[in-house]
Structure formats: C-alpha cells, structure tokens
Amino acid sequence: xxxxxxxxxxxxxxxxxxxxxxxxxxxxxxxxxxxxxxxxxxxxxxxxxxxxxxxxxxxxxxxxxxxxxxxxxxxxxxxxxxxx
Amino acid sequence: xxxxxxxxxxxxxxxxxxxxxxxxxxxxxxxxxxxxxxxxxxxxxxxxxxxxxxxxxxxxxxxxxxxxxxxxxxxxxxxxxxxxxxxxxxxxxxxxxxxxxxxxxxxxxxxxxxxxxxxxxxxxxxxxxxxxxxxxxxxxxxxxxxxxxxxxxxxxxxxxxxxxxxxxxxxxxxxxxxxxxxxxxxxxxxxxxxxxxxxxxxxxxxxxxxxxx
Numbered sequence: 678x679x680x681x682x683x684x685x686x687x688x689x690x691x692x693x694x695x696x697x698x699x700x701x702x703x704x705x706x707x708x709x710x711x712x713x714x715x716x717x718x719x720x721x722x723x724x725x726x727x728x729x730x731x732x733x734x735x736x737x738x739x740x741x742x743x744x745x746x747x748x749x750x751x752x753x754x755x756x757x758x759x760x761x
Numbered sequence: 762x763x764x765x766x767x768x769x770x771x772x773x774x775x776x777x778x779x780x781x782x783x784x785x786x787x788x789x790x791x792x793x794x795x796x797x798x799x800x801x802x803x804x805x806x807x808x809x810x811x812x813x814x815x816x817x818x819x820x821x822x823x824x825x826x827x828x829x830x831x832x833x834x835x836x837x838x839x840x841x842x843x844x845x846x847x848x849x850x851x852x853x854x855x856x857x858x859x860x861x862x863x864x865x866x867x868x869x870x871x872x873x874x875x876x877x878x879x880x881x882x883x884x885x886x887x888x889x890x891x892x893x894x895x896x897x898x899x900x901x902x903x904x905x906x907x908x909x910x911x912x913x914x915x916x917x918x919x920x921x922x923x924x925x926x927x928x929x930x931x932x933x934x935x936x937x938x939x940x941x942x943x944x945x946x947x948x949x950x951x952x953x954x955x956x957x958x959x960x961x962x963x964x965x966x967x968x969x970x971x972x973x974x
Contacts (some may be wrong), residue, residue, distance in 0.1 A: 700926075726950040727930035730930050733899060733953070734918040740800040743809055746816075747795060751788050752822065758784040 685709045698727050712718045772836050780828050787824050794837050797920045798844045801930075804915040805848035806855075807904050815851050819844035834929050841916070841930040895953075902952040910945035915944055 685706075691711050696702050697710055715719045791798075798819055803812035822843050823830075831838055903911060916927040917938070918956045927937045929944075 689969050692943070695946050696939060697775055698946075699924075701939075717874055718770070722954075723947075723950070726954045727946045730946055731918055734949070735897065735921070737896075737918065737919075739899070739903070740796075740803045740812075740915070741770050741812055741967065742796055742799055745793070746813060747798065749813070750820060752790055754820065755785075757821055757824070758787070 681710045682709055683721055687713075687714050687717065688722055690714075691718075691723060692721075694724055697724070698731055765853070771894055776827060776830065776836070779824075784824065787827075790821055790836075791823065791840065794840050797837060797916075798840055800913065800915055800920055801841050801844050802848040804903075804911045805845065805852055805908055811855075812848070815847045819847045822847065835926065838922075838930045842932070845912070855859060867970060898953060899949075900951055905952075906945055906948060908961065910941050910948065913938055913941035914945035914949070918946070 690710055693702055693706065693710065698705070702710065714724060772790065775786055779786050780791065784855065795816070799812055799816045802815040802819070803809060806815065819840065822852050823840055826843075830836065831845050834842070903914075906914065912931060913927060914928055916922045916925065924935050924942075928938045932939065933941075
C-alpha cells in the first residue's frame with residue numbers, strides 16, 4: 678500500500694524552494710515538494726527560474742577584478758611593508 | 762606564487778613565516794583571495810573604485826593583524842570578515858555626508874516573502890548568457906538588492922562559500938543565511954525571468970514569457 682503524501686501549500690513551497698535547489702531539505706519534505714511540483718505549474722515555474730538564477734550566478738564572472746588590481750595591491754603591500 | 766605556497770607547505774606554514782618577519786611572502790598568501798575580498802567589498806559598496814580601496818585596506822589590516830589569526834575560521838573567511846567590516850565602515854563614512862542611515866539598509870528583514878510574478882523559465886538559453894543585455898540586467902538587479910541579501914548571495918552563489926562559511930563570515934546564524942539567500946534568489950528570479958518585462962531574443966529565436974495558468 679502506498680503511503681499518502683501530505684499536501685503542502687504554495688506558500689510553504691516558496692519558503693523552502695531555495696533550500697530545495699541546494700538539496701538541503703529533509704527527505705520527507707522533499708517528497709512532498711516534488712509531489713506538489715508535479716501538480717502545480719506555478720511553483721514549477723518558480724523552481725525552474727530559481728534554479729536558472731543560481732546557475733547564472735554560479736557560472737558567471739560577476740564582480741571581475743579591475744585590470745591591474747593585483748599589481749596595485751602588490752605595490753601597496755610592498756611599500757607598506759617597507760615602512761614597517 | 763602558488764609554487765611558494767606548495768613549497769612552504771600550505772597556508773599555516775606561510776602565515777607563521779610571515780609572522781616571523783617574512784612580510785615579502787604576504788602577497789603569495791592572499792593572492793588566491795583577491796577576488797572574494799573584492800567581491801564582498803563591492804557587494805557592500807556597489808562601486809568598483811571604492812571596493813578596490815577597501816580591499817587594499819582590508820589586506821593591509823590582515824597583514825598587521827596576522828599574528829592574531831588563530832585558525833578558528835578558515836583564513837579566507839577571516840579575510841572576508843575584515844573586508845566586510847572595512848566596507849561597512851566606508852559606507853557609514855560615505856552616508857554620513859548624505860544623512861542616510863546605514864541601519865536603514867540593514868534593518869531586519871520582513872517575516873515572509875511571496876514571489877510577485879511566476880513567469881515560466883524552464884531553460885536558460887545558453888546564447889543569452891553571452892548577451893550584454895542579460896549581463897547588464899543581472900548586474901543592475903544585484904545592485905538593486907538590499908545589502909543584507911546581496912552579501913549572502915555573493916558569498917554563497919558567486920564566491921561558492923558553504924552555508925556554514927557564509928554564516929561565519931557574516932556573523933549571523935545559518936538559518937538567517939538561508940532566509941536571506943532565499944529572498945535574494947527569488948528577487949533575482951523575478952527580475953530575470955523572461956517575460957517579466959519582455960522576452961529574451963537570441964538570434965532568430967524569441968524566448969517568450971510563458972504563463973502556464
């Protein structure tokens with residue numbers, strides 16, 4: 678006999694969606710959320726969008742170092758070290 | 762520089778040599794952390810020039826205070842903590858001229874959050890990542906986030922720190938890291954989901970908003 682999955686609301690799903698994307702929800706909650714996603718296109722849209730957002734941030738080169746950053750830092754550290 | 766680290770047997774050895782007077786080795790120690798220190802300063806200040814100055818100040822503070830580093834946190838986390846303090850101090854200085862309160866930016870978060878728009882976004886059009894507009898949109902959205910959300914997002918998703926490391930760097934609980942991360946991610950999603958204010962076009966393809974209900 679299959680165990681019935683306890684329904685979960687959209688609001689509860691949204692509260693946990695970021696943890697779900699990180700694989701950080703307990704197995705029981707994960708099963709409830711997966712069941713919900715199968716039946717709720719709105720929440721699936723939020724899930725996919727959140728996943729894509731995380732992927733864009735993870736893969737992209739955000740806040741790149743300005744050109745010459747390393748050299749300027751090296752010079753600054755060297756001159757301060759000499760002072761001390 | 763990486764060769765130095767290897768030859769000297771890792772960060773711990775390098776740190777002890779620097780503390781014994783070899784300050785010429787300091788740059789080799791911190792070079793791997795340039796990006797994360799700059800990024801966290803940028804995430805507070807929203808400005809590359811200020812972020813660079815603050816990053817330099819933070820590294821110099823780290824050099825002076827290296828003797829007090831006990832290895833309770835990872836060295837990189839310790840550096841991020843110093844950079845955050847420096848950046849917030851700078852922000853306070855800047856804002857004191859503008860009569861704005863830093864506390865306003867750091868006021869406690871609301872209790873709950875509901876996504877305003879649930880435009881569908883099943884696939885990332887990989888070509889779109891190369892497009893200037895999308896890049897600019899992401900940068901603008903990052904800028905528009907409240908600092909407390911941006912800091913968590915930058916450390917976790919851009920600098921790839923774990924929840925535990927992010928919590929340590931920001932001096933907040935892991936639960937609060939997760940809450941702020943969720944807010945930040947959902948706000949980014951709202952702003953980036955195609956169709957929210959138009960669709961992404963890639964060559965001849967148009968990725969239209971799909972509202973499945």
